Amino acid sequence: xxxxxxxxxxxxxxxxxxxxxxxxxxLTLLGDDPLSIQExxxxxxxxxxxxxxxxxxxxxxxxQSTFAGVDALTKPRQRRDYxxxxxxxxxxxxxxxxxxxxxxxxxxxxxxYKSQQQLRQWLPGSYKTLQGQTxxxxxxxxxxxxxxxxxxxxxxxxxxxxxxxxxxxxxDEIATLDALPQYLPQADAIASLLPSTPETRGRLNxxxxxxxxxxxxxxxxxxxxxxxxxALNLQLAANPEQQAILDVFNQEPLPAEHPIWERTNAxxxxxxxxxxxxxxxVDIFTANYxxxxxGQPLAHRVDFERGY
Numbered sequence: 305x306x307x308x309x310x311x312x313x314x315x316x317x318x319x320x321x322x323x324x325x326x327x328x329x330x331l332t333l334l335g336d337d338p339l340s341i342q343e344x345x346x347x348x349x350x351x352x353x354x355x356x357x358x359x360x361x362x363x364x365x366x367x368q369s370t371f372a373g374v375d376a377l378t379k380p381r382q383r384r385d386y387x388x389x390x391x392x393x394x395x396x397x398x399x400x401x402x403x404x405x406x407x408x409x410x411x412x413x414x415x416x417y418k419s420q421q422q423l424r425q426w427l428p429g430s431y432k433t434l435q436g437q438t439x440x441x442x443x444x445x446x447x448x449x450x451x452x453x454x455x456x457x458x459x460x461x462x463x464x465x466x467x468x469x470x471x472x473x474x475x476d477e478i479a480t481l482d483a484l485p486q487y488l489p490q491a492d493a494i495a496s497l498l499p500s501t502p503e504t505r506g507r508l509n510x511x512x513x514x515x516x517x518x519x520x521x522x523x524x525x526x527x528x529x530x531x532x533x534x535a536l537n538l539q540l541a542a543n544p545e546q547q548a549i550l551d552v553f554n555q556e557p558l559p560a561e562h563p564i565w566e567r568t569n570a571x572x573x574x575x576x577x578x579x580x581x582x583x584x585x586v587d588i589f590t591a592n593y594x595x596x597x598x599g600q601p602l603a604h605r606v607d608f609e610r611g612y
Contacts, residue, residue: 313353394581465484
């Protein structure tokens with residue numbers, strides 16, 4: 305059986321080059337014209353680009369997302385008569401670099417010393433060590449496990465929260481998400497890696513944020529709607545020693561008029577903590593395509609009900 309592939313990415317030319325060099329027997333790569341949407345039985349696509357076109361797909365059998373997050377494709381009114389797979393297993397190292405890059409820079413007071421350098425001042429500070437600090441990870445999947453391993457190298461205590469308190473080897477302690485009020489006051493650093501589901505949306509609301517330590521560092525790296533951004537803005541305004549490093553937002557790009565931009569104790573990055581590199585995406589797609597040809601279950605299949 306021959307298959308027809310539609311590309312829906314912002315880097316189509318790069319994907320075409322990589323796919324042309326990949327062993328994909330029986331696969332025809334279609335053009336970018338509207339007719340291809342109807343003809344293709346396989347899509348390699350960014351969720352936000354694919355979502356508004358799903359209704360026009362006549363023969364869609366499998367959609368391989370180029371991202372980990374597939375929220376746009378799992379909304380209740382979207383069609384679900386195909387296999388949806390996402391990207392997993394490649395983001396742990398990238399997310400660890402991002403998190404510990406910012407965390408270490410904060411603890412070691414990099415900005416202070418850079419400012420002092422400009423003034424030619426020699427004023428040793430009193431930085432904090434990560435040793436003995438508690439890192440609270442909301443979510444215990446592959447990304448969280450890599451971050452936990454990295455944290456252990458720095459001598460941190462790592463607590464993870466998940467849906468059912470399922471034990472994970474890399475953590476010192478595991479509890480359910482319902483225990484969030486118990487663990488937030490203990491954490492020196494908190495990172496949300498949660499997917500967007502009815503159970504996770506708004507978890508970090510004003511009540512939860514009020515439980516943070518006076519000098520806590522909060523990362524939002526999973527999905528924007530887990531965090532109440534308006535509540536965080538007020539929290540940071542009232543607690544100048546707290547820090548927030550934010551890479552994901554409920555609305556992206558983040559509107560220029562949102563007051564969180566003005567918070568000196570907030571760091572905003574444009575969803576770049578762990579990008580999907582085309583080379584890695586094509587490797588995962590190729591492996592899954594061969595599974596499809598062999599009649600085997602596809603890797604990283606998304607549960608439409610859970611949303612991940």
